[in-house]
Amino acid sequence: MDNRLKSLKSNVLHALFLVVSLIWVYPVIWAITSSVKTTKEMYSGSIKPWPDKLEWSFFLPGNWGQLKGVFQFSNFSKAWYIADFQKYFVNTVIFTALVVVIILVLCILTGYVLGRYSFPGKIVFVSLISATMFIPSGYTIIPIWQLINALGLGKSIWGLVLAESGGTHVLYILLFMAYFAGIPKDLEESSRIDGAGFFRTFMFVMLPLAKPVMATTVILQLIHTWNSFFIPLIFTVHRPDLRTLGVGLYTFVKDYSSDLSGMAAGITISFIPIIIVFILFQRYFVEGIAGAVKG
Template sequence: MTANSSVIPPQVSAAGSEERGRPAGAGPRRRLKRSERIALILGGLVLLPIALVWIYPFIWVVSSSFKSNAEIFGSLNPFTSTLHLDNYVRAWREANMGRYFLNTIFVTGMSILISVTVNALLGYVLGRYTFPGKKIIYALLALVVFLPQGYTVIPIFDLIDALGLSGSLWGMTLAEAGGVSVIVVLLFAGYFAQLPKELEEAAKIDGAGFLRIFARVYLPLSGPVIATAVILQFMHAWNDFLLPLVLTLSQPELRTLAVGIYSLQNQYFSDWGMMSAASTIALLPIIVVFIILQKYFIESFSGAVKG
């Protein structure tokens, strides 16, 4: 212990830092110049209207869920004096949104589990091992990213039917599990490639094999990438429309929320209040999941940029 540390105890030093308005251990705050403050204010004034334009459709949908059809198209004002809570009751019961909600939870949850497990293993092999044809695999994966989903619907349907899983939630789950596989595989591969090789060597000395090194050493370190994979797969499976529409044409009871909301449209009349309520029910889980995992989502992409 040095003389300075014996004179000024850590508690006193920390308290002094907090009294000066900054946490203990933090460096001195740099005061912004006048030009920087003006630039921040101007930037905020420019970005605020843009943010309002982007968020207005969401506000409109949520507010419309509490209005009647006449009120929805009578004014663009998102506020209302009366709340039609029956829109949510009718959407949940009459429109069968409760059943579609449970179907979507099952398909999304199981597809996340399958997607993260398989893609983490693929990313681990691509990121940590060198073998002939590795660059060709990377090129093919990058090419698949730009392949529209519509081109793969029929092959996926034929594959699910050949496995005997057509007309079941498990078939839809397998179809959805490959939705964002390429992007997730590349994220895992890039992350695992930058981890030190000494971790693997130390585990091998302790007698660990391939799966144990992956599951006990590298996978626990990839928390931000796992969170990113969960968010991407969740958004894809939860919002996907084309595949669930094709796979549930003959079995409406297996519909997901996206297909269920689409089915609310009628040739002669559409209950926009009930549709807005159903859309709000479908949007809320996405917002909650992103708020919970947004820290890891940003960390993953910032780490990929640094790498």
């Protein structure tokens, strides 16, 4: 009787979680399916995730030709070419790749020193950088803007990259710090006995062991940078050719506010790549978090 009751509770909880998950993910499903609807269907107020003309018989062999008149894939070409999403996509890829590389290098080096070495003021330093987590990013945009312009990079992709990659990135530093601190000192001592110096020990002994945390950092920062909006908006006001997908979507909403289906296509183009990346590399994300916590 107890086993049946436990099984019933488990099934009820799973069903409840499934319903909650569907409710949570429904806006994403709606955005994707709305990208192939007509504008008329969008203004009809229907919450159905499929086009009104769609019939399940269209999926039967021999009827696939009728699907061409149901799904409006022209919305994607409209967003890609007319709204310049092809340019925004390339900008976002370059911008994201550069920011992720810079932040990864900085956080690995900082986390390694903090995790493996002791020096005067270490606790104060960690406390100070941890305190920066509570400073909203908008509060520092003016000095960042002034600094980037003083360097003469205010109207280039490098200025945008440096502005986005600046800051302490405390979470990643603490992850690397905890992970490197948990590595046995015997490995480091063995490499020194073999004649390896600081650089070789770091590159060929410590760094390969930190791959899970590196993967976690890349995934988290990749998602954050890909979806970044505030800093790219500020730095591309006078440079439309440098706009990222987030800013491009914002301008699309302003310029084509009545084209809801095209807007949905733009939204889909913006978040589908990052969803695919996360699904493919989520295992490394979990391993990295688990490894850092264990360390």
